[in-house]
Amino acid sequence: MRAVQGSKRRLTIGFRGKEQVVPARLLDCIHPLPVDVDPSSRLGVFPWSFNENDLELSSLARREWGELWVLMLESPETLDLAEFSELICGSDAAVNRAACWLALHGDQDFFRWKQGLVQVRSRSEIRSRRAARRAQVRSEQHEKQWLNLLKTRQPVVFKSLIPQHQQWITSLQERVDEGSDTIQLDVQLLKSLKTIRIEPNAKELRLLLIQLGQWDEHRPAAMSGTAWSNGFSDQLLREARELVHKSDQAMPGDDTRVDLTAQSCFTIDDVETRDIDDAIGLERRPDGSERLWIHIADPGRLISAGSPLDLEARRRGSSLYLSRGNLPMFPSELSTGPFSIRTGRRNAAWSTWIDLDEQGAISDFGILRSWVTPRYRLSYEDADELIDFAPPEDADLAELHRLLERRRCWRIAQGALLMDLPEGRIRCREGELSVQITEPGASRMMVAEAMILAGAVAARFGIDHDLALPYRSQLPADLPPDAELEELPEGAVRFAAIKRCLSRGLMGTQPAAHFSLGLDAYAQATSPIRRYGDLAVQRQIAAVIDGDSPLSEESMQTLINSFDSAVREGLAISREDQRHWQQVWFERHRTQQWSVDFLRWLRPQDRLGLVRLEDLAMDLAADCPLGSLPGDSLVMRVDQVDSRNDQLGLIAATD
Numbered sequence: 082m083r084a085v086q087g088s089k090r091r092l093t094i095g096f097r098g099k100e101q102v103v104p105a106r107l108l109d110c111i112h113p114l115p116v117d118v119d120p121s122s123r124l125g126v127f128p129w130s131f132n133e134n135d136l137e138l139s140s141l142a143r144r145e146w147g148e149l150w151v152l153m154l155e156s157p158e159t160l161d162l163a164e165f166s167e168l169i170c171g172s173d174a175a176v177n178r179a180a181c182w183l184a185l186h187g188d189q190d191f192f193r194w195k196q197g198l199v200q201v202r203s204r205s206e207i208r209s210r211r212a213a214r215r216a217q218v219r220s221e222q223h224e225k226q227w228l229n230l231l232k233t234r235q236p237v238v239f240k241s242l243i244p245q246h247q248q249w250i251t252s253l254q255e256r257v258d259e260g261s262d263t264i265q266l267d268v269q270l271l272k273s274l275k276t277i278r279i280e281p282n283a284k285e286l287r288l289l290l291i292q293l294g295q296w297d298e299h300r301p302a303a304m305s306g307t308a309w310s311n312g313f314s315d316q317l318l319r320e321a322r323e324l325v326h327k328s329d330q331a332m333p334g335d336d337t338r339v340d341l342t343a344q345s346c347f348t349i350d351d352v353e354t355r356d357i358d359d360a361i362g363l364e365r366r367p368d369g370s371e372r373l374w375i376h377i378a379d380p381g382r383l384i385s386a387g388s389p390l391d392l393e394a395r396r397r398g399s400s401l402y403l404s405r406g407n408l409p410m411f412p413s414e415l416s417t418g419p420f421s422i423r424t425g426r427r428n429a430a431w432s433t434w435i436d437l438d439e440q441g442a443i444s445d446f447g448i449l450r451s452w453v454t455p456r457y458r459l460s461y462e463d464a465d466e467l468i469d470f471a472p473p474e475d476a477d478l479a480e481l482h483r484l485l486e487r488r489r490c491w492r493i494a495q496g497a498l499l500m501d502l503p504e505g506r507i508r509c510r511e512g513e514l515s516v517q518i519t520e521p522g523a524s525r526m527m528v529a530e531a532m533i534l535a536g537a538v539a540a541r542f543g544i545d546h547d548l549a550l551p552y553r554s555q556l557p558a559d560l561p562p563d564a565e566l567e568e569l570p571e572g573a574v575r576f577a578a579i580k581r582c583l584s585r586g587l588m589g590t591q592p593a594a595h596f597s598l599g600l601d602a603y604a605q606a607t608s609p610i611r612r613y614g615d616l617a618v619q620r621q622i623a624a625v626i627d628g629d630s631p632l633s634e635e636s637m638q639t640l641i642n643s644f645d646s647a648v649r650e651g652l653a654i655s656r657e658d659q660r661h662w663q664q665v666w667f668e669r670h671r672t673q674q675w676s677v678d679f680l681r682w683l684r685p686q687d688r689l690g691l692v693r694l695e696d697l698a699m700d701l702a703a704d705c706p707l708g709s710l711p712g713d714s715l716v717m718r719v720d721q722v723d724s725r726n727d728q729l730g731l732i733a734a735t736d
Contacts, residue, residue: 086102088104089102089103089104090102090108131175131176131179135176136176136179136180136183139170139177139179140180140183140184141169141180141181141184145169146169146184146189146191146192147191149168149169149191150191150201153201154201156201159198159199159200160198160199161198162178162181162182162197162199163178164199165192165199166178166181169181182194185199188214190202190207190210190211191207223243223245223246224269224273227246227249227273228273228276228277230246230293231273231274231276231277231279232277234289234292235292235293236292236293236294237294237295239295248267249266249267249270250293250295252264252266252270253266253286253290253295254290254295254296256281256283256286257283257286257287257290257296257305258305258311259305259306259310260283260302260305260306261283261306262281262282262283283305284302287302287305288725288726291725298724298725299405299509299662299665301403301654302657303650303653303657307650307654308393308396309397309401309408309651309654317389317390317393317412318412318414320388320390321390321411321415322414324383324384324390324415324419325418327383328383328418328419332382332383332429334382334450334627335382335429335450337450338429338449338450338451338452339432339449339450339451339452340451340452341362341374341376341432341451341452341453342427342452342453342454344362344364344374344453345362345363345456345477346360346362346374346376346453346454346455346456347360347361347362347457347458347459347464347477347478348360348422348424348455348457348458348459349459349460349464349524350458350459350460350461351460351461352460355413355417355421356400356409356413356416356417356420356421356610356611357378357421357422357423357458358377358378358420358421358422358607358608358609358610358611359375359376359377359378359422359528359532359535359607359608360375360376360422360453360455361373361374361375361376361481361527361528361531362374362375362376362453362477362481363477363480363481363484364434370436371480371484372434372435372436373435373436373437373481373484373531373534374432374433374434374435375433375435375532375534375607376422376428376431376432376433376451377430377431377432377433377535377606377609377619378421378422378428378429378430378431378609379420379429379430379431379450379609379619380411380415380420380610380616381609381616381619381620381623382429383415383419383420384411384415384616386620390411390412390415394410394411394613394616395640395644396647397410397647397651398410398612398613398614398644398646398647398648398650398651399611399612399613399647399648399651400416400611400651401651401654401655402655403655403658404506404507404509404659405508405509405510406510409610409611410611410612411610416610420610421610422453423455424454424456424457424458425454425455426454427452427453427454428452428453428454428455429450429451429452430450430451430452430453431448431449431450431451431619431622431623432448432449432450432451432453433446433447433448433538433539434446434447435534435538437484437487437488437491439487440487440491440494441487441488441491441492442491443534443537443538443541446538446541446542448538448539448542448622448626449626450626459478459524461522461524461525461528462522464478464523464524464527465522465524467479468482468523468524468527481527481531482523482524485527485530485531485534486527486530488530488534489526489530492533492598492599492600493599494599495599495600496596497597497598497599497600498579498583498596498597500576501521501526502572502573502576502698503519503520503521503695503698504518504519504698505517505518505519505698505699506519506659507659507662507663507665508662509662514662514665514666514669516666516698518697518698519698532607533598533603535607536553536603536604536605536606536607537600537602537603539604539606539618539622540552540592540600540601540602540603540604541602542622542625543592543602543604543618543621543622544592544602546625548621548622548625548631549590549591549621549631549632549633549634549636549637549638550590550592550604550617550618550621550637551588551589551590551604551605551614551617551637551640551641551645552588552589552590552591552592552593552602552603552604553603553604553605554586554587554588554589554592554593554594554595554602555584555585555586555587555594555595555596555597555598556584556587557596558582558583558584558596559582560579560582561578561579561582565578566579569711569712570678570711570712573678573680573693573695574678574679574680574693574711574712577680577681577693577700577711578681581681583597584596588614588641589638589641590634590637590638590641591634592604604618605618606618606619612648613644613647613648614641614644614648617637617640617641617644620632621637660727660729661724661727663699663701663729664722664723664727664728664729665724667719667722667729667731668722668723668724670719671719672719673718674717674718675694675696675716675717675718676695676696676714676715676716676717677692677693677694677695677701677703677714677716677717677733678692678693678695678712678714678715679691679692679705679709679710679711679712679713679714679715680692680693680700681711682705682709683702685707688704688707689702689703689704689705690702690703690704690705690709690733691703692705692715692717692733694717701717701731702731703717703731703732703733704720704730704731704732704733705733706733706734706735709733713735714736715733715734715735716733716734716735716736717731717732717733717734718731718732719731719732720732
C-alpha cells in the first residue's frame with residue numbers, strides 16, 4: 082500500500098508494480114505485512130518474497146479442489162483463508178494463501194469467498210454455475226459467429242442460423258420493411274452493429290440484408306412502409322373470395338342494366354394483361370350513322386364504398402407496375418375475375434355511347450349501366466392486323482379506328498400535343514432480363530383515343546350535373562416558336578424541347594382545361610380496376626343516375642387527397658424500380674457502346690445532359706461534351722454502375 086486517500090487506497094499491484102487506486106471495501110487482507118519494512122519494498126521481503134513461478138507451483142489441480150469439497154460437503158463449518166490454505170495445501174504460507182485466494186476468485190465451482198471466509202457450495206449451486214458457464218461460452222461463441230457474419234457479409238441460409246440470430250434478422254427485416262427507425266432492436270444487436278460501424282437506419286440495414294442474402298435486392302426501397310409492403314391480408318382475401326361467390330347473384334342496380342350482349346365489341350390489351358377494364362364497340366344505326374361505344378368494368382357493383390377492400394384500394398391508389406410483374410389495386414381473384422371484362426361471358430359494365438360530328442366533336446352522348454359480352458380478346462398486334470386488312474367479316478375495328486382518328490384530328494385542331502414515340506422498359510421474368518419496347522401502332526393509338534374520349538364525356542357529364550369529380554387539368558404552356566421547332570429533328574429531339582415547357586398535370590374538384598390533350602375538361606374514368614380515382618368518378622355518376630346524393634365538393638377533395646398521395650407514392654416506387662433494373666441491365670452490358678442523340682441539357686454546369694438511346698427507346702441522363710446541341714450524335718458507354726447502391730454513370734462522347 083502506497084498511501085491512504087480517504088476511503089481509497091493507493092496500491093502497488095502484482096509483480097510488475099502497477100499502481101492503482103482501489104476502494105478499501107474491496108480489499109482483503111490475506112496475510113499480515115511486516116511492519117518494520119518500508120512500504121515500497123514490502124512485497125519483496127518475507128513472507129512475500131515469492132515470484133510468479135512460485136505462485137504457479139502452489140496452484141492446486143481441479144481434482145484436489147474436488148477432493149476437499151467432498152470432505153467438507155457434509156460439514157457446515159466455514160474456514161478462514163489461513164485454515165483453508167493449511168487444509169488444502171498443507172501450509173498457510175503467503176504464497177499458498179495467495180494461490181488459494183486467487184483460485185477462490187477464479188472459475189472454480191466448489192467454494193465461495195464471502196466476508197473473509199471460505200464456504201462450501203451445494204451440489205445444485207455447482208450444477209447451476211457450470212450450466213451458466215456453459216451458456217456463457219455458447220453466448221460468446223454465438224456472438225463471435227454473429228460478428229463474423231456481419232464482417233464477412235456473405236449470403237447465409239436463414240434456417241442454419243441459431244434462433245436468436247434468426248430473430249435478429251427478422252427484426253432487421255421489419256425495420257427495413259417499415260422504413261422506420263422507431264422499431265425497437267435488441268440491445269445486443271445494436272451493440273454488434275455499432276461494433277462494425279453500421280448505422281441502424283433502413284438504408285444501411287437494407288444493404289446489409291442484401292449482402293447476407295436475407296433481402297430481395299431488386300425490391301424497391303421506396304416500397305418499405307407502404308400499403309404494398311405485405312400484400313393483402315387474410316381478411317381481405319376472404320372478403321374477395323366471398324365477393325367472387327356473390328358475383329353471379331343479382332345485385333342492386335342490375336335491374337336497370339341495358340342488355341348489350343348482342344353488340345359486337347372487343348377488348349384490346351397486351352398479351353400478358355389479365356385484368357381487362359375496357360372494351361370498345363361500334364353500333365351501325367338504321368339511319369346510316371355510326372355510334373361509338375366504350376364499355377368500362379364496374380367493380381362498384383360488388384365493392385361498397387367504405388368497405389375493407391375499398392379502403393385498401395384507396396390506400397394503394399392504383400395498381401403498381403413493376404419490372405417483375407404488376408401488383409393489383411384489388412386482389413387478383415377480383416381484378417382478373419368478376420371485375421374484368423372477360424371474353425365470351427356476360428359482364429357488368431358502365432357503357433358510354435358517343436356520336437361524333439363530321440369534324441370529330443361530340444354531338445351527343447349517354448352513360449348507362451349495361452351487360453356486355455366481348456366477341457374477341459385481341460392483342461395489340463392482332464388488332465393492328467384487323468385494322469390494316471379490314472376483312473369484310475370483321476370490318477368494325479377498322480371503322481372504329483377511322484372514327485377515332487377523326488376524333489384525334491379534332492383534338493389536334495384544338496391544340497392537342499401528340500408526342501407518340503416508342504417507349505422502352507426493362508422487364509425481368511423468371512430471372513431473365515429483357516427490353517420491352519412499346520410501339521405506337523394503330524390499335525394503341527385507337528384505344529388511347531377512345532379512353533381520352535370517355536374521359537372527356539365523363540367531364541361533360543360532371544359539368545352538366547354540377548358534379549364534383551377528380552378533374553385533371555394542365556396549364557397552358559409557352560412553347561418555342563414553330564420556326565425554332567422546325568429547325569430541330571423530328572421525333573425525340575423536338576418532343577424534348579416541347580416537354581421541357583409543359584407544366585405538371587393538376588387534379589381538382591372543378592373542371593379546367595387540359596393543355597396537352599386539347600380539351601376544355603377531362604376526368605380519367607376508364608380504369609376503375611387499376612385507378613381508384615376512376616372508381617370515384619363512376620360512383621359520382623352512379624349517384625346522379627340513381628337519384629342519390631353524390632359527394633360534395635369538400636368531400637370529394639378529401640377523397641382526392643387520400644388516394645392522390647398514394648398514387649404519387651406508387652409512381653415513385655415504379656420509377657425507382659425501373660431505374661434499378663436499368664442499372665442491372667447496364668451492369669450486364671457495361672462493356673458495350675451505343676449510339677445516342679443529344680436531346681437537351683439538364684445541368685450544363687455539371688456536363689449532365691439528356692440523351693435518347695433508340696435501341697432501348699429510353700431517354701437517359703449522361704455526361705456529355707460541352708457545346709453539345711440538340712440532335713448531335715454521340716457514342717455512350719458505362720462509366721460506373723452499382724445497382725445495390727443505386728449508382729449509374731453514363732458518358733457520351735463525340736464519334
